[in-house]
Every structure is written in C-alpha cells, then in structure tokens.
Amino acid sequence: MGRIVQKFGGSSVEDAESIKRVARRIARTRGAGNDVIIVISAMGDTTDELMDLALKVSPRPKSRELDMLLTTGERQSAALLAMALSDLGVEAVSYTGSQAGVLTTPTHGNARIIDITPGRVEKALDEGMVAIVAGFQGVSQTTKDVTTLGRGASDTTAVALAASLGADYCEIYSDVDGVYTADPRIVPSARHIEQIGYDDMMELAASGAKILHLRCVEYARRENVPVHVRSSFSDKPGTWLRNQDEIDKDPTMEEAIISGIAHDRGEAKITVVGVPDKVGEAARIFKTVADQDLNIDMIVQNISRLSDTKTDISFTLPSGDGAKAIAALDAVKAEIGFDELLYDDQIGKVSVVGVGMRSHPGVSATFFESLATAGVNIQMISTSEIRISVIVGLHDVEAAVRSAHTAFGLDADETATVYAGTGR
Amino acid sequence: MGRIVQKFGGSSVEDAESIKRVARRIARTRGAGNDVIIVISAMGDTTDELMDLALKVSPRPKSRELDMLLTTGERQSAALLAMALSDLGVEAVSYTGSQAGVLTTPTHGNARIIDITPGRVEKALDEGMVAIVAGFQGVSQTTKDVTTLGRGASDTTAVALAASLGADYCEIYSDVDGVYTADPRIVPSARHIEQIGYDDMMELAASGAKILHLRCVEYARRENVPVHVRSSFSDKPGTWLRNQDEIDKDPTMEEAIISGIAHDRGEAKITVVGVPDKVGEAARIFKTVADQDLNIDMIVQNISRLSDTKTDISFTLPSGDGAKAIAALDAVKAEIGFDELLYDDQIGKVSVVGVGMRSHPGVSATFFESLATAGVNIQMISTSEIRISVIVGLHDVEAAVRSAHTAFGLDADETATVYAGTGR
Numbered sequence: 018m019g020r021i022v023q024k025f026g027g028s029s030v031e032d033a034e035s036i037k038r039v040a041r042r043i044a045r046t047r048g049a050g051n052d053v054i055i056v057i058s059a060m061g062d063t064t065d066e067l068m069d070l071a072l073k074v075s076p077r078p079k080s081r082e083l084d085m086l087l088t089t090g091e092r093q094s095a096a097l098l099a100m101a102l103s104d105l106g107v108e109a110v111s112y113t114g115s116q117a118g119v120l121t122t123p124t125h126g127n128a129r130i131i132d133i134t135p136g137r138v139e140k141a142l143d144e145g146m147v148a149i150v151a152g153f154q155g156v157s158q159t160t161k162d163v164t165t166l167g168r169g170a171s172d173t174t175a176v177a178l179a180a181s182l183g184a185d186y187c188e189i190y191s192d193v194d195g196v197y198t199a200d201p202r203i204v205p206s207a208r209h210i211e212q213i214g215y216d217d218m219m220e221l222a223a224s225g226a227k228i229l230h231l232r233c234v235e236y237a238r239r240e241n242v243p244v245h246v247r248s249s250f251s252d253k254p255g256t257w258l259r260n261q262d263e264i265d266k267d268p269t270m271e272e273a274i275i276s277g278i279a280h281d282r283g284e285a286k287i288t289v290v291g292v293p294d295k296v297g298e299a300a301r302i303f304k305t306v307a308d309q310d311l312n313i314d315m316i317v318q319n320i321s322r323l324s325d326t327k328t329d330i331s332f333t334l335p336s337g338d339g340a341k342a343i344a345a346l347d348a349v350k351a352e353i354g355f356d357e358l359l360y361d362d363q364i365g366k367v368s369v370v371g372v373g374m375r376s377h378p379g380v381s382a383t384f385f386e387s388l389a390t391a392g393v394n395i396q397m398i399s400t401s402e403i404r405i406s407v408i409v410g411l412h413d414v415e416a417a418v419r420s421a422h423t424a425f426g427l428d429a430d431e432t433a434t435v436y437a438g439t440g441r
Numbered sequence: 442m443g444r445i446v447q448k449f450g451g452s453s454v455e456d457a458e459s460i461k462r463v464a465r466r467i468a469r470t471r472g473a474g475n476d477v478i479i480v481i482s483a484m485g486d487t488t489d490e491l492m493d494l495a496l497k498v499s500p501r502p503k504s505r506e507l508d509m510l511l512t513t514g515e516r517q518s519a520a521l522l523a524m525a526l527s528d529l530g531v532e533a534v535s536y537t538g539s540q541a542g543v544l545t546t547p548t549h550g551n552a553r554i555i556d557i558t559p560g561r562v563e564k565a566l567d568e569g570m571v572a573i574v575a576g577f578q579g580v581s582q583t584t585k586d587v588t589t590l591g592r593g594a595s596d597t598t599a600v601a602l603a604a605s606l607g608a609d610y611c612e613i614y615s616d617v618d619g620v621y622t623a624d625p626r627i628v629p630s631a632r633h634i635e636q637i638g639y640d641d642m643m644e645l646a647a648s649g650a651k652i653l654h655l656r657c658v659e660y661a662r663r664e665n666v667p668v669h670v671r672s673s674f675s676d677k678p679g680t681w682l683r684n685q686d687e688i689d690k691d692p693t694m695e696e697a698i699i700s701g702i703a704h705d706r707g708e709a710k711i712t713v714v715g716v717p718d719k720v721g722e723a724a725r726i727f728k729t730v731a732d733q734d735l736n737i738d739m740i741v742q743n744i745s746r747l748s749d750t751k752t753d754i755s756f757t758l759p760s761g762d763g764a765k766a767i768a769a770l771d772a773v774k775a776e777i778g779f780d781e782l783l784y785d786d787q788i789g790k791v792s793v794v795g796v797g798m799r800s801h802p803g804v805s806a807t808f809f810e811s812l813a814t815a816g817v818n819i820q821m822i823s824t825s826e827i828r829i830s831v832i833v834g835l836h837d838v839e840a841a842v843r844s845a846h847t848a849f850g851l852d853a854d855e856t857a858t859v860y861a862g863t864g865r
Binding site: 033036037067070071073074075076077078079081082083085086089092093095096097099100101103104110111 | 457460461491494495497498499500501502503505506507509510513516517519520521523524525527528534535
C-alpha cells in the first residue's frame with residue numbers, strides 16, 4: 018500500500034460529468050489500498066471568468082481581494098469532488114490551501130510556498146479518507162491572508178504536498194499524456210518521453226515547454242519526488258520525472274544525449290545601440306531594467322567595433338514587459354549616452370536540452386548545422402551546461418525545431434542507434 | 442460618528458454594476474464619518490446555481506462539502522465589493538465568516554451562531570477600513586469546519602455582528618422598502634410600517650411574513666439592536682425594528698393595536714381521526730411526530746363526542762414534512778388505535794398580530810366577523826398573547842387577509858382615528 022498525490026487540472030474537471038469521471042479514477046486508486054491525496058484546480062475556465070468579473074468591477078483589482086475571489090474556484094471543485102467520491106462509497110473531505118497548511122510568502126497573486134504543515138490532511142488519511150486539497154492557494158505565514166501561488170502552481174502544491182507527506186510519488190493529470198521530445202503540434206514525429214531527469218525537465222520548462230511549471234520541477238528536484246505526468250482521459254503511461262541517476266541506472270533506458278527541443282514565442286529582443294564602451298555602462302543598463310522588477314533572459318554584448326569606442330548590447334525578456342523596459346531605458350538615455358533603442362518582438366527562442374551534452378562534444382555543431390540546413394539565421398546564442406538556446410526570427414521557429422529534432426535523431430521513425438556517437 | 446452594520450441581500454448585488462452602486466452607497470455612509478461594517482450575500486442566484494451544480498454531481502451531497510461549496514458565493518461578492526470600494530478611495534477588506542469570528546454549532550446547512558469574536562474586524566475598523574463580512578456562514582466552534590447558517594441567516598449575522606461590535610444600529614437592505622401591514626401583492630392598500638416592536642415582528646415572521654427571518658428578529662430582540670429594514674434601490678426610509686417601549690414613548694407614533702396581517706401558504710393539516718379518548722394517547726401521537734424531528738405548528742383537539750370515547754386531533758406542519766409525519770403515524774396506527782389519518786395541504790394560515798391586543802378586548806371578535814363577512818370558513822384557531830391565527834381553505838387566504846386588513850382600519854386610505862376604540 019502506497020501513498021500517492023494526484024493533481025487534476027482544470028481541463029480534467031471541466032463540468033459535473035468530468036468530476037464524476039475523475040472520482041471514479043480516484044476510487045480505483047484508493048480501492049487498490051493506497052492513501053490518496055488529491056490537489057485540484059478550478060473547473061474549466063472558472064479562474065479566467067472570475068478574473069473577468071473582477072475587471073468588470075474594478076480596472077485594477079486590489080490583490081488581496083483578488084486572491085479572496087480567485088481561490089473560490091478551487092474550493093468549489095474540491096467540495097464537488099468530495100461529494101462525488103462519497104457517492105461512490107469512498108470517504109473524502111475537502112480542504113482549502115489554508116486548511117491544508119500550505120504556508121506561503123505574502124505576495125498576493127504570486128506567493129511562494131514556504132512550508133506545508135498538513136496536520137489535518139494527515140489526520141484525514143489516518144481515518145481512511147481521501148484528502149482533497151484546493152490547488153493554487155495557501156495562506157501567508159505572516160499576514161494570515163489567503164494567497165494564490167501564481168499560474169501553474171497547483172502542480173507545485175501537489176509536489177510540495179507529496180514531499181511533506183512522504184508520498185511515494187505525485188501524479189499530474191492534464192489533457193496531454195506527458196512530455197514529448199518537441200511540441201507535437203510543430204513536430205508530428207515527436208516522441209513520447211518515458212522518463213526524464215529533473216535537470217533536463219527544468220531546462221525544457223525554462224526554455225518554453227509548457228507541460229510542467231519551472232517552480233514545480235524545482236521543488237520536485239529539491240525534494241526528490243518522482244512525478245508522473247499523464248492524461249486524465251486515458252490509461253496510457255505518461256512521462257516519469259525523476260532523479261537522473263535513477264534513470265541512468267535503469268538498464269531498459271536508452272542513453273539519450275538530448276531530451277528534447279523546446280521553443281518559446283513569448284519573448285522580445287531589445288538592442289541598446291551605441292553604448293559607450295567603458296566600465297560600468299552595461300551594469301547601469303541592466304540595473305535600470307532590474308529596478309522595474311523585470312526578468313531578463315538572454316544577453317549578448319557585441320564584440321566592440323575597432324573603429325570606435327561604442328558597442329551594442331542586446332537582451333531578451335517576456336514581450337509583455339517590453340514596453341516597460343523601453344520606457345525605463347528611454348528615461349536614462351542621456352545619462353548613459355547610448356544612441357538608440359531597437360525593439361523586436363518578432364523573435365523566437367529554440368533550445369536543445371539534455372544532460373548528455375556534458376559528456377558529448379559536438380552538440381552545438383550539430384545544432385547550428387541543422388539550422389543552416391533549414392536556412393535559419395541565428396541572432397543570439399546562449400548556453401548552459403545542459404542547454405543551447407538560439408534566438409531566431411519568429412517565422413523560422415517551426416523550421417528550426419523540426420530540423421534540429423531530425424538532426425538529433427529524435428524523430429519517431431528513427432532507431433536508438435542514431436544517438437550514440439552524436440557529438441557536441 | 443456612529444458605528445453601523447449594513448447588510449445587502451443577493452438582489453442588491455446582482456451583478457458588477459449593482460456591486461458598484463452598493464459601493465457608492467457605502468462610501469457615502471463612510472464619508473459621513475461612521476465606522477462601517479458590511480454583511481453581504483452571494484450575487485443574485487449564485488447560491489441556487491451552486492446548489493444545482495452540486496445536485497448534478499451528487500443526488501445527496503454531503504453536508505460538510507455542500508457548505509464548503511455554497512460559502513464561495515458570499516466570499517466572491519465580499520471580495521468584489523472590497524475592490525469596488527477601494528476604487529472609490531475607501532479602504533476596505535473582506536473576510537469570510539470564519540475569519541470574522543462567527544462561531545457556530547456544527548450542524549451543516551443549518552448552523553446557529555453561538556458567539557462572535559470579531560477581533561480582525563475590530564482591528565480593521567481601528568485602521569479606518571470598511572470591514573466586509575461574507576454572510577450566511579461561520580465556522581463550527583468544535584469541528585473547525587466551515588458552516589452555513591440556514592436560509593435568511595445573513596440577516597442574523599448582520600444583527601449578531603451589530604450586537605458584538607456595539608453598533609448603533611443595523612441596516613438590512615433588500616429589494617423591498619420595509620415591512621407592510623400586509624403583503625402588498627395581496628392587499629394593494631397595505632400601509633408601509635414606520636416602526637415596529639420586536640415582539641410584533643417576531644409574530645409576523647413566525648406567521649409567514651417574509652421580510653425578516655425569525656431567528657434574526659429573535660437575536661435583535663435579545664441584544665436590543667435597532668434594525669432598519671430598507672431598499673437598496675431608493676433612499677426612502679424603511680421600517681425601524683426596535684424595542685416596543687421606545688416606540689410607545691415616541692409621541693409621533695400613533696397607537697396601533699394591530700401591526701399587521703400575515704399569511705402562510707406553506708402548511709398542511711393532518712387529522713388523526715378516532716383517537717381513543719384516554720390519558721396519554723395525544724402524547725403518544727405527538728411523540729411519534731417529534732421523533733421524526735418535525736416541528737408542529739397549530740394543534741386542535743376536538744371536544745369529545747358524547748356518544749363515544751373517541752376524539753379527533755388535528756395539527757399543522759410545513760407541507761414538506763407531511764409525508765414523513767403520515768408515514769410515522771401510519772406505522773403506529775394499530776398501537777395507538779386510531780381510525781384513520783386525513784391529510785389536507787390545501788390550507789392557509791392567516792394571522793393578526795399586535796402587542797396592542799393585550800390591552801384591547803374585542804380583537805378576535807373583529808377578526809372572526811371580518812372572515813364571516815368574506816364568507817370564509819374557519820377550520821382551526823390558535824392564539825398567543827399578541828397573535829390570533831386561523832386555518833382557512835387555501836383559496837380563501839387572499840379574501841381573508843383583505844377583509845381583516847380593512848376591518849382593523851389598516852387600509853391606506855383610512856385615517857388614524859379608526860384605531861382607537863377597536864376592541865378585542
């Protein structure tokens with residue numbers, strides 16, 4: 018008998034019928050003798066609808082009150098699921114994030130989990146009940162106000178609960194059956210990934226892959242919680258997210274150098290043209306942007322031109338933050354002394370991810386060759402130990418992803434032997 | 442500067458526009474320098490919609506979970522109202538019943554307020570904020586589960602909060618502008634009541650008048666909280682509910698013997714025919730019904746027939762409980778030895794209410810004469826110190842109410858002098 022946390026997303030609990038279907042699935046898991054803890058999102062588009070309602074009342078809703086409003090969605094689905102389970106003869110009880118002991122920072126709308134003290138949940142499990150926790154929410158450890166954890170954070174709640182309750186693993190249910198080597202909508206030949214390590218998943222998530230939120234993967238890695246990402250609409254196995262060492266020890270797993278190709282169409286590029294090439298100028302540019310509370314992704318400083326003492330600096334950031342950054346830099350133009358600002362949101366980021374590249378030289382060569390083959394121009398390059406990212410034109414993203422996917426032998430009709438010997 | 446509790450019902454906060462309108466009204470009250478506490482119901486038909494959703498998921502929803510679900514309605518409107526007030530420059534904060542310290546019995550769906558410990562509300566008021574409390578809910582003092590207080594209980598919450606916070610008075614807003622001498626839909630000439638005592642209001646509420654819930658009036662009487670019942674759609678004064686002695690001292694108030702005529706179409710009459718006329722039989726009949734947790738209203742035991750040793754006993758109860766009572770009595774038919782059971786739900790109760798009847802003889806005569814004038818047959822009679830009730834045929838209710846209303850000089854085109862001299 019194990020202890021399992023299962024998280025169901027909004028699309029899995031769209032309406033009353035879906036809730037009953039999810040209840041039947043949970044009943045089976047419980048019937049097998051497991052302790053079961055459920056984390057549940059709001060039904061369908063409830064959160065968006067509540068947000069719309071808030072905006073009808075107030076153009077800039079107060080964040081504390083917005084959290085009080087938005088958290089009702091998860092609370093409703095949790096209560097409904099408990100009712101459905103009771104009808105199936107499975108004792109169940111629902112809890113808000115606060116009642117379940119999810120303690121957070123006080124930042125409304127984007128709180129982080131500090132700790133989980135799941136006393137009431139443990140007690141319910143001891144009494145043989147299924148414990149259902151409303152996702153996306155907690156309570157501020159200091160102010161005692163209800164908080165929401167930022168989008169995609171029900172996954173994080175589930176993993177955090179799994180960690181604090183000593184669960185054997187955590188299952189994340191959605192309408193997709195796991196992680197693929199690339200977005201199947203762009204690469205029809207993308208493969209379903211059976212097992213992937215935390216580090217690779219983190220890089221994929223940071224590079225644009227939408228399956229699991231970065232924060233969730235970080236938490237899973239830190240607490241060493243195995244996560245099974247799967248579909249609530251089928252019984253096919255999903256993708257197991259676990260410790261890389263365990264995957265490496267698994268003799269059935271092929272040695273894959275590259276886990277997958279991620280893409281991100283949500284960034285914009287800002288180029289500060291003609292920055293005086295002296296000490297401290299770059300720092301002032303980035304401090305100006307940081308003071309706006311904006312996160313910068315990739316940075317490239319052009320090699321200085323021999324002919325003068327100026328250089329260009331380019332960086333990328335979420336396009337939603339573009340206007341704010343431009344405004345902030347405009348304001349210090351005279352002070353810093355650069356010539357002009359260029360803004361381009363018709364860009365995309367394509368990333369190749371895999372812990373295997375640490376030990377296999379030639380990966381960047383293979384990547385850049387595949388881009389050249391597809392006629393794709395590289396605007397910026399950025400690398401980490403296990404990831405290579407390039408910025409290309411937005412219109413080139415799909416071709417780039419497909420070309421790289423093929424070049425790394427990830428296409429589904431290829432065999433495993435292609436992996437070995439591919440160098441970095 | 443005073444301290445005022447205002448309660449707004451569902452029809453007053455139908456949608457985003459209504460919420461903003463209510464916010465403007467509250468802003469005016471706060472702008473006058475008052476401490477303001479708001480109790481708010483769910484928007485429009487939200488509670489009914491949530492109930493429908495629950496029934497789609499489960500035919501008999503677990504009561505604990507139903508409370509977790511239903512309470513989200515008030516929580517949403519409270520948060521939205523706080524947002525709207527903030528936009529008007531009025532600092533406001535919302536609280537669930539639990540956060541506001543509304544401690545209750547553990548009975549889900551029909552909890553009673555045991556105590557209110559409004560520490561967080563007091564603190565918000567001290568900080569100059571408007572405190573908004575989600576109505577209809579509290580938290581069980583023993584189980585710590587969220588509870589709902591039974592229909593119409595947001596009014597009770599408002600009065601209870603007014604009492605515990607030492608408010609000057611409590612305003613109950615709805616879509617009607619107060620209490621009338623009879624239901625204006627039946628008696629177009631019904632008068633608007635300016636002031637009414639707790640006792641009269643309690644009898645009117647117990648007799649079918651739908652303006653304020655009985656529990657709310659009981660609470661107001663016990664704690665001596667003045668209550669102003671008015672419309673959120675106009676600025677006309679409503680009806681003031683206060684201590685009868687204060688009304689009597691008010692020289693501007695006419696001496697009204699009768700406050701009003703109430704009617705109730707929700708009861709059914711059960712007659713146990715041929716009950717052996719010996720000691721203990723009546724007790725056994727009512728114990729049988731009481732054991733089903735059913736409340737009985739009026740009871741009449743017929744005068745024994747000289748010719749034999751049997752009698753008939755009739756009683757009324759909410760028609761929804763009729764089937765249960767009949768089944769329970771059927772089961773003990775042989776044991777008690779009565780002849781048969783008769784069931785009639787085509788009845789209505791009409792009640793004349795007024796503390797004045799204590800000191801004015803002739804009220805029952807006037808009442809019964811008015812019924813005779815209208816050709817209405819009286820089936821059962823029941824009286825208290827300040828109320829006379831009759832059971833009539835359902836089809837006779839409207840005529841009975843109108844006739845009595847006229848007989849007691851309550852019609853709006855009559856002058857005050859008609860009251861004096863009307864006897865009991």
